[in-house]
Amino acid sequence: DLKSGLGRPNTDLILVNKAGRPVRREGPKWESDRLHPDTLFILGSRANKALGFGQTRGRLYIKHPELFKYSGDQTDKEWLAKANLMATTGGKAYLMVLRDILELAESPEYASHPKQQPGELVGFTVPEWMLEKMKTYIENAKTNPETTDEELLRMAEEYAEMEEEGRKVRRDDLCLEDDLKRMKGRKDDELSLDRLIGEPDNGTNVDHLLNEIKHETVDDDLQNLDPGFLQGMNLHNLVREFEMEAGSGSELNLLSLADDLQ
Numbered sequence: 001d002l003k004s005g006l007g008r009p010n011t012d013l014i015l016v017n018k019a020g021r022p023v024r025r026e027g028p029k030w031e032s033d034r035l036h037p038d039t040l041f042i043l044g045s046r047a048n049k050a051l052g053f054g055q056t057r058g059r060l061y062i063k064h065p066e067l068f069k070y071s072g073d074q075t076d077k078e079w080l081a082k083a084n085l086m087a088t089t090g091g092k093a094y095l096m097v098l099r100d101i102l103e104l105a106e107s108p109e110y111a112s113h114p115k116q117q118p119g120e121l122v123g124f125t126v127p128e129w130m131l132e133k134m135k136t137y138i139e140n141a142k143t144n145p146e147t148t149d150e151e152l153l154r155m156a157e158e159y160a161e162m163e164e165e166g167r168k169v170r171r172d173d174l175c176l177e178d179d180l181k182r183m184k185g186r187k188d189d190e191l192s193l194d195r196l197i198g199e200p201d202n203g204t205n206v207d208h209l210l211n212e213i214k215h216e217t218v219d220d221d222l223q224n225l226d227p228g229f230l231q232g233m234n235l236h237n238l239v240r241e242f243e244m245e246a247g248s249g250s251e252l253n254l255l256s257l258a259d260d261l262q
Contacts, residue, residue: 013141014065015156022152023065023143029100030068030142032135039131040123043086044069044094047101052115061094064104070095070134085124095134098123 017023028034042050044060053059061069072080072093081088102121104110126134143152 012069012071014062015159016153017065018062022149022156024149024152025066025142026145029066029097030138032138034097035131035134035138037125037128037131039125040098041095041126042098042101042121042123043080044096046120046122047096050101050117050120051104051110052113052117054115067100068097068138070137072130073133076130076133079127079130083124095126 014023045057048054048057048060051060060067072095076095077086077093080086080093086093098121105116105118105121110116
């Protein structure tokens with residue numbers, strides 16, 4: 001899992017590269033003072049296309065995890081949508097420094113890439129308040145120069161274990177949620193039946209009859225039902241359902257009785 005970036009294809013912060021070495025976020029690209037009001041940014045999705053990765057999401061992030069990449073929050077995404085830089089229904093919004101992507105595009109690895117789309121390399125500036133969040137992110141995410149590669153790998157392994165445990169908890173929560181939904185569905189069905197049972201029709205309350213059907217053994221007393229008691233009632237479906245549940249339609253034959261009484 002470590003060699004695949006902890007098994008997360010579009011992680012906000014990849015800790016280990018595909019070669020299994022820890023990612024060190026350090027050097028000039030990870031200095032907060034490089035960001036200023038005139039700095040041009042590009043959405044990660046456009047940078048991905050510009051370098052020839054097409055619609056394969058996340059390839060750029062996994063191949064170059066050492067590059068600065070800021071994951072916008074909901075407020076950032078709303079601003080980007082209002083500026084027509086991303087769709088309002090868009091998912092994650094990764095912002096990268098345009099200069100970093102231009103350097104990659106001009107490198108031998110990408111300069112002659114047949115699928116490169118230089119037309120996508122269009123940058124934009126962001127408000128001061130977003131810049132401040134980016135600078136805070138840099139201070140929190142950049143690698144401490146005193147931390148060894150071995151320590152970074154150990155932290156990555158611990159993080160991977162936490163991620164797996166988190167996924168297990170989420171799976172368990174989803175299973176519990178599905179169980180609760182099924183229980184609620186059954187309860188709603190019971191409530192609907194209870195409302196039907198307790199609902200009068202043409203001034204006639206059928207609680208007594210249906211409670212007998214639900215809770216008591218059907219016997220010869222049914223032969224003494226007053227025809228007026230069933231007047232105007234559409235009990236066909238309800239009685240048929242009861243007969244099917246009871247599994248003894250031939251013995252109870254309530255529908256025939258209702259027909260005789262009409």
